[in-house]
Amino acid sequence: MQSTNRDRCHLTCLALCLAALILASPAFAQNATFSINENASSYSASVEITDTDSYQFTKPGYLGEAVPISVREIRVMGVHGEVSYDEQRNSVITFPEGDYLISYEGDLDGNSFSALFKTPYNVTISLPGVYFVDNPLLGYVSQGGSVLVGENQTTILWESTRYAEIRFYDELRLFILSVFGTIWVVFMIILLFGYYSMRAASRRE
Incomplete structure (x- = not known):
């Protein structure tokens, strides 16, 4: 009788484990x-x-x-x-x-x-x-x-x-982006140079 109970316990545990794996696995x-x-x-x-x-x-x-x-x-x-x-x-x-x-x-x-x-x-x-x-x-x-x-x-x-x-x-698109970026940087440098030149001139006056 004890062996039968043990077998039932093992089967129950196995079934529960399989059910848990099925539910947990995506x-x-x-x-x-x-x-x-x-x-x-x-x-x-x-x-x-x-x-x-x-x-x-x-x-x-x-x-x-x-x-x-x-x-x-x-x-x-x-x-x-x-x-x-x-x-x-x-x-x-x-x-x-x-x-x-x-x-x-x-x-x-x-x-x-x-x-x-x-x-x-x-x-x-x-x-x-x-x-x-x-x-x-x-x-x-x-x-x-x-x-x-x-x-x-x-x-x-x-x-x-x-x-x-x-x-x-x-x-080609990367080259165009590089050219555009270079032109934009040069343009900003010219603007900043002109701005600071005007400020320096106004201070001398």
Whole structure:
């Protein structure tokens, strides 16, 4: 009888431990990968989805809301290969419920990119080596992003985020900023020199 009670106690403890682990462990974040093309006019994307029968292509609006966008080259890949889909209104596609990898291409408006998700995602954005994000006057990386600079590309990573945004620039924009900054400094020096020269002249009088 004692052994039976001990077994029941062990099973109860094991069940409680498993329940605690399940409740305490966060949901695994899915992966989303975006690659900015060389001319910075478009991008390619791959987004994982699970247990769903639809997907909407969106971007963040001015108030943070999801705004439908037009994309192209859509492919829905399942465990057994590519799956056909139906296009609905508001940039929504539907397909049999399951787990998929959705790939597509979209256009960029200016040197910036942003993505909005309903659930946490591990996000990767890849930039060609001719673009940069580190200058705070020209570039921007949203909160939580880690920048890894390589020889031919820059990679920005977020872990478990619902929002990712970057603003990038090239060497030409950096040169223009440097020239503008130099002109502004010279102009300020001339103004200050003229101001102090006038004060010195007035004191001599």
